[in-house]
Amino acid sequence: NKKYTIAVLPGDGIGTEVTPVAVEALRLAGSLEGIDFEFKEMLVGGAAYEATGVPFPEETLKASLESDAVYLGAVGITKKMPSSDHLPKHLRPEVGLMRIRRALGVYANLRPITVFPQLLEASSLKRSVTEEVDFMIIRELAGGLYYGKPRGFGINEKGEETGFCTEIYSSSEVDRVGRIAFDMAMERRGKVCSVDKATVLESSRLWRKRVTIMSEEYPEVDLSHMLVDTSAMELIRYPKQFDVLLTTNVFGDILSDVAAMITGGIGMLPSACIGGPGPQLFEPVHGSAPDIEGEDVANPLAAVLTAVMLLRYGLKEEAVAKRIENAIFDTLNEGFRTRDIPTPGAKIVGCKKMGEEILKSL
Amino acid sequence: NKKYTIAVLPGDGIGTEVTPVAVEALRLAGSLEGIDFEFKEMLVGGAAYEATGVPFPEETLKASLESDAVYLGAVGITKKMPSSDHLPKHLRPEVGLMRIRRALGVYANLRPITVFPQLLEASSLKRSVTEEVDFMIIRELAGGLYYGKPRGFGINEKGEETGFCTEIYSSSEVDRVGRIAFDMAMERRGKVCSVDKATVLESSRLWRKRVTIMSEEYPEVDLSHMLVDTSAMELIRYPKQFDVLLTTNVFGDILSDVAAMITGGIGMLPSACIGGPGPQLFEPVHGSAPDIEGEDVANPLAAVLTAVMLLRYGLKEEAVAKRIENAIFDTLNEGFRTRDIPTPGAKIVGCKKMGEEILKSL
Ligand SMILES: CC(C)[C@H](C(=O)O)[C@@H](O)C(=O)O
Ligand SMILES: CC(C)[C@H](C(=O)O)[C@@H](O)C(=O)O
Numbered sequence: 212n213k214k215y216t217i218a219v220l221p222g223d224g225i226g227t228e229v230t231p232v233a234v235e236a237l238r239l240a241g242s243l244e245g246i247d248f249e250f251k252e253m254l255v256g257g258a259a260y261e262a263t264g265v266p267f268p269e270e271t272l273k274a275s276l277e278s279d280a281v282y283l284g285a286v287g288i289t290k291k292m293p294s295s296d297h298l299p300k301h302l303r304p305e306v307g308l309m310r311i312r313r314a315l316g317v318y319a320n321l322r323p324i325t326v327f328p329q330l331l332e333a334s335s336l337k338r339s340v341t342e343e344v345d346f347m348i349i350r351e352l353a354g355g356l357y358y359g360k361p362r363g364f365g366i367n368e369k370g371e372e373t374g375f376c377t378e379i380y381s382s383s384e385v386d387r388v389g390r391i392a393f394d395m396a397m398e399r400r401g402k403v404c405s406v407d408k409a410t411v412l413e414s415s416r417l418w419r420k421r422v423t424i425m426s427e428e429y430p431e432v433d434l435s436h437m438l439v440d441t442s443a444m445e446l447i448r449y450p451k452q453f454d455v456l457l458t459t460n461v462f463g464d465i466l467s468d469v470a471a472m473i474t475g476g477i478g479m480l481p482s483a484c485i486g487g488p489g490p491q492l493f494e495p496v497h498g499s500a501p502d503i504e505g506e507d508v509a510n511p512l513a514a515v516l517t518a519v520m521l522l523r524y525g526l527k528e529e530a531v532a533k534r535i536e537n538a539i540f541d542t543l544n545e546g547f548r549t550r551d552i553p554t555p556g557a558k559i560v561g562c563k564k565m566g567e568e569i570l571k572s573l
Numbered sequence: 574n575k576k577y578t579i580a581v582l583p584g585d586g587i588g589t590e591v592t593p594v595a596v597e598a599l600r601l602a603g604s605l606e607g608i609d610f611e612f613k614e615m616l617v618g619g620a621a622y623e624a625t626g627v628p629f630p631e632e633t634l635k636a637s638l639e640s641d642a643v644y645l646g647a648v649g650i651t652k653k654m655p656s657s658d659h660l661p662k663h664l665r666p667e668v669g670l671m672r673i674r675r676a677l678g679v680y681a682n683l684r685p686i687t688v689f690p691q692l693l694e695a696s697s698l699k700r701s702v703t704e705e706v707d708f709m710i711i712r713e714l715a716g717g718l719y720y721g722k723p724r725g726f727g728i729n730e731k732g733e734e735t736g737f738c739t740e741i742y743s744s745s746e747v748d749r750v751g752r753i754a755f756d757m758a759m760e761r762r763g764k765v766c767s768v769d770k771a772t773v774l775e776s777s778r779l780w781r782k783r784v785t786i787m788s789e790e791y792p793e794v795d796l797s798h799m800l801v802d803t804s805a806m807e808l809i810r811y812p813k814q815f816d817v818l819l820t821t822n823v824f825g826d827i828l829s830d831v832a833a834m835i836t837g838g839i840g841m842l843p844s845a846c847i848g849g850p851g852p853q854l855f856e857p858v859h860g861s862a863p864d865i866e867g868e869d870v871a872n873p874l875a876a877v878l879t880a881v882m883l884l885r886y887g888l889k890e891e892a893v894a895k896r897i898e899n900a901i902f903d904t905l906n907e908g909f910r911t912r913d914i915p916t917p918g919a920k921i922v923g924c925k926k927m928g929e930e931i932l933k934s935l
Contacts, residue, residue: 335702335809336699336809340697357774364775371743371745374778376739377737378738381729408823410649411719413736417726417736439827443831444833444834444839447834448697461770465827466805469831472806
């Protein structure tokens with residue numbers, strides 16, 4: 212049997228509820244294809260802070276770097292720690308996530324937006340708008356406004372407090388994530404839409420320039436540019452126009468959550484953080500969701516779809532990926548739904564039960 | 574008769590088509606209430622650049638400062654100038670808009686999101702989601718990422734090109750726009766939702782701190798904080814939860830376009846830029862829209878609703894404002910629609926004809 216080691220970081224809130232579902236799906240689907248997984252469960256985020264005093268302990272880093280892929284559940288506030296405002300920045304749960312992304316050197320966050328036909332009625336958007344939507348958001352993940360320096364707090368010439376951050380991109384930062392977008396478009400419908408705010412931001416002007424230069428290497432790919440405000444509307448007005456949507460860290464953070472609503476919500480959205488030299492990172496898009504934590508109502512499908520991405524993009528084990536994908540499909544066909552994706556006539560079940568049904572389908 | 578001087582800046586693209594409709598509505602409704610308007614038409618944006626070599630000429634500044642209110646149509650690319658990428662930043666059309674906002678000292682952009690019952694079917698969102706939505710987005714307009722310094726282009730230690738901008742807020746910048754939000758909430762349903770990314774951005778942490786401090790002066794107002802990515806989803810999932818949504822310049826730019834989709838699109842959205850010491854600025858949210866420019870199909874309702882805001886917030890002439898509002902309502906009741914807001918059984922008309930129908934209703 213082939214063997215893989217997966218670092219599993221359940222993290223906070225519903226992360227600890229959905230992760231076991233993904234792990235069991237991986238274990239079972241793997242065994243059916245002659246693959247053994249060794250899962251190393253490690254701490255991250257608020258859970259790590261509580262146990263060790265820091266949100267990203269050394270042991271978590273070490274186990275992650277030694278793994279074949281890293282699976283992360285969620286980090287963020289929880290019922291027990293409903294705010295982290297009182298903590299200095301370097302101890303807050305989110306820092307655990309930002310640090311592991313940095314440590315693995317991943318720089319492209321892939322968020323596929325696809326609509327399950329069974330869930331067409333679960334979206335706020337009309338069926339005519341969401342039907343057949345299928346695109347990939349590629350968010351730059353290692354630079355821009357969320358990491359740029361200088362950043363911090365200061366006092367201005369009037370003696371007032373200030374808070375400041377820097378949005379900065381360099382050519383190579385744009386190029387490496389741009390290449391992932393163009394390569395992906397070549398395997399899809401051949402279109403890249405690059406989203407920026409080049410009319411106002413210098414960082415966006417560099418972004419647009421580099422993406423345009425790169426497009427010359429890909430004559431088969433049709434490149435367009437869209438302003439971020441326009442794209443926020445177009446995602447809702449006519450999402451079928453998109454194939455690969457490439458954008459910056461901060462814009463991608465916002466736009467991928469807009470796009471989530473096409474699919475019936477973040478309970479359905481997986482993501483992959485790729486591009487680093489070593490193991491890649493896989494995480495559902497939803498956060499810790501303290502409002503529903505501990506009630507066994509979280510939707511584990513994002514987590515299981517994240518396991519699919521881990522197999523597909525991390526380990527290149529397409530056969531196992533397909534198995535799990537089919538099991539999700541079957542479970543939805545049988546009418547099982549968590550309460551965030553209600554559709555007429557559905558059987559509403561909890562997180563655990565949904566997981567059991569997926570294992571049954573497998 | 575009372576007299577007001579209005580600086581009218583039609584600008585670019587469909588700005589030149591919708592502005593006359595708003596001007597005629599103001600003229601007629603004013604005359605019915607014993608008010609005379611003097612309209613001073615001035616150049617801005619690409620139109621100004623073509624005629625004078627700069628996007629914001631001195632005369633436009635002068636006429637604007639001497640007026641009782643400034644009405645702006647749209648600035649941006651057009652069929653004639655389909656890209657401004659070749660121009661240095663200070664000559665691009667958008668700079669005309671950013672300069673006039675600065676020159677007037679306006680710092681709060683008010684974007685009311687209300688749904689006309691006649692247009693419920695025109696949205697991508699389901700009727701059950703959009704019905705009875707009524708909130709106000711208050712976008713900080715004079716600071717943050719779109720104005721912060723340092724900004725520009727550079728070379729990093731690896732010899733690569735970089736582009737960078739600064740997101741910076743000071744206490745007083747947050748306080749002045751915050752006050753507008755809290756005051757507005759007092760006249761509405763008493764809720765402020767402040768949107769930031771305090772988990773990652775120092776500028777957002779200062780923002781959150783100042784808004785929280787200010788809330789102590791308004792014990793009747795219920796303040797909540799929401800992360801920008803979450804808010805992008807919540808605007809689509811359950812927009813009825815919002816009353817006053819207060820946010821930064823860049824987040825407001827994106828979120829107000831998300832919110833636009835609730836109402837049936839930006840063809841319906843007015844905005845007011847207020848807070849300055851002198852005349853205030855009023856502009857529809859849509860841009861120059863080169864794709865439909867010159868075809869007499871633009872929706873003039875955003876422009877006419879902007880005239881309503883000019884009367885209501887700029888001149889405090891509520892009676893005239895109400896007259897125009899009622900005329901819009903009647904015109905929609907008679908079934909007239911532009912093609913961007915089709916509803917079953919509607920009479921689809923062009924921009925001019927829509928304007929004539931509004932004048933008739935007046
Ligand atoms: C928790 C936060 C740092 C993170 C981000 O914005 O990157 C999250 O919102 C996400 O989208 O994965
Ligand atoms: C043209 C541009 C500078 C402007 C902005 O972002 O402020 C526009 O997008 C708007 O929303 O009014």
